[in-house]
Amino acid sequence: MGPIVRDYPGRGVIGVTRTGARWPRLAVVRIAVVRETREGETRVALVPELVGRLSALGYDVVVEPGAGERALLADAEYVAAGAGLDPDAVDGADLVVSVQPLDPGTVRRLRRGATTVSFLPVAQELGLVADLRDLGITSLAMELVPRISRAQSMDALSSQSLVSGYRCAVVAVGLLRRFFPLNMTAAGTVQPAEVVVLGAGVAGLQAIATAKRLGAVVRAYDVRAAAAEEIRSMGAKAIELDLETLDGAGGYAREMSEDRAARQRELLAPYIANADALITTAAVPGRTAPLLVEAATIEQMRPGSVVVDLAADSGGNVEGAVAGTIVRIGHAQVWGGRNVPSQMPGPASRLYAQNIVNLVTLLTRSGADADEGPSLDPDLDDEILAGACVTHDGVIRHEPTRLALEGDPAEDPA
Numbered sequence: 001m002g003p004i005v006r007d008y009p010g011r012g013v014i015g016v017t018r019t020g021a022r023w024p025r026l027a028v029v030r031i032a033v034v035r036e037t038r039e040g041e042t043r044v045a046l047v048p049e050l051v052g053r054l055s056a057l058g059y060d061v062v063v064e065p066g067a068g069e070r071a072l073l074a075d076a077e078y079v080a081a082g083a084g085l086d087p088d089a090v091d092g093a094d095l096v097v098s099v100q101p102l103d104p105g106t107v108r109r110l111r112r113g114a115t116t117v118s119f120l121p122v123a124q125e126l127g128l129v130a131d132l133r134d135l136g137i138t139s140l141a142m143e144l145v146p147r148i149s150r151a152q153s154m155d156a157l158s159s160q161s162l163v164s165g166y167r168c169a170v171v172a173v174g175l176l177r178r179f180f181p182l183n184m185t186a187a188g189t190v191q192p193a194e195v196v197v198l199g200a201g202v203a204g205l206q207a208i209a210t211a212k213r214l215g216a217v218v219r220a221y222d223v224r225a226a227a228a229e230e231i232r233s234m235g236a237k238a239i240e241l242d243l244e245t246l247d248g249a250g251g252y253a254r255e256m257s258e259d260r261a262a263r264q265r266e267l268l269a270p271y272i273a274n275a276d277a278l279i280t281t282a283a284v285p286g287r288t289a290p291l292l293v294e295a296a297t298i299e300q301m302r303p304g305s306v307v308v309d310l311a312a313d314s315g316g317n318v319e320g321a322v323a324g325t326i327v328r329i330g331h332a333q334v335w336g337g338r339n340v341p342s343q344m345p346g347p348a349s350r351l352y353a354q355n356i357v358n359l360v361t362l363l364t365r366s367g368a369d370a371d372e373g374p375s376l377d378p379d380l381d382d383e384i385l386a387g388a389c390v391t392h393d394g395v396i397r398h399e400p401t402r403l404a405l406e407g408d409p410a411e412d413p414a
Contacts, residue, residue, distance in 0.1 A: 029374055031061050033098075034106070044349045057374050093110065099349075099352060100119060112135060118142065142356075161206070169207045169210035175308075193276040198282060198293070198317060211277075221241070223246040224245060278318075280292055288315040291318075292318070295319040303331040308335045310337045
């Protein structure tokens with residue numbers, strides 16, 4: 001049975017989905033872009049140049065004043081692109097897009113049946129997930145978008161890792177008190193900096209590429225089998241250890257035993273001790289970052305050396321690293337990353353906004369004829385939307401989160 005069309009006072013004509021949830025049908029669908037409120041967040045979920053993409057789909061885009069200010073995007077740019085400005089943009093909104101999860105107060109202002117799209121680290125936001133379920137809100141988590149070919153244009157983890165990897169290399173250059181490139185002058189030759197990168201995912205490869213462009217000698221290591229070839233493709237030298245590879249699902253590495261981790265740390269120690277700069281990027285969403293380097297190894301690095309730990313926010317790859325600050329271990333400065341994409345809010349916002357627009361396009365169902373506007377009726381049989389969906393129509397659809405909040409009925413002794 002197709003959508004049932006009904007007229008609700010103050011809301012125009014509304015479509016009721018096959019599951020009974022109410023979604024805008026003939027009335028204009030309102031997309032709200034909020035101003036981020038979490039400390040240190042400078043990005044915005046939609047940039048002015050992409051407003052037209054959503055307007056072309058038939059949406060009414062409304063932006064909270066100042067939403068793009070910290071990304072150096074003025075309200076006037078949004079207005080010129082066709083968006084409206086409204087301090088109460090979320091009130092009555094059908095879809096709310098953000099970078100960080102909405103705060104509980106904002107969630108309670110949403111109408112039942114509304115949709116949110118944002119990063120949503122479910123393990124740390126169980127209370128918010130419960131609110132979204134109880135309020136009948138459909139929530140999509142950008143970090144849960146499956147890592148498949150069809151979803152690459154919506155992969156916000158990758159787009160933000162690209163920014164983080166570049167930023168890590170720039171931080172290392174800024175902290176290191178020597179040249180990165182080789183310099184041959186009449187006064188003598190300055191040898192290039194030696195850089196070691198641990199982790200060759202999107203962030204690691206971008207850090208490698210940036211350090212290479214700046215002229216450093218780069219060596220890198222990753223536990224995945226395909227990583228060595230990817231490292232070489234960036235012009236770096238792959239560190240090859242006599243250890244089994246650890247390929248996991250979705251392009252991530254699988255967890256290693258403590259014995260293997262200890263052996264890996266031991267084998268990597270000589271490479272790290274000889275490096276001028278160490279950049280670590282190994283992380284798995286929703287889990288504690290693996291410990292790759294012990295403090296004792298950092299203490300063996302040369303005076304003036306630099307360590308950049310991108311994973312400090314999620315536990316850290318380097319023992320002793322502190323997110324958001326620089327600490328000294330031995331002779332090395334250790335920089336702990338905190339919300340690193342927000343340190344480059346302009347490009348990070350543009351990439352994230354493109355991910356958002358592509359996901360919203362997938363969410364959109366066009367009207368049956370020219371008089372009908374778009375509708376938001378997510379096809380949860382689609383593997384992308386099914387994978388990203390946390391709550392829908394009063395149900396927690398992300399199984400690990402459902403088990404964490406509600407338990408397993410099969411284990412209920414009653």
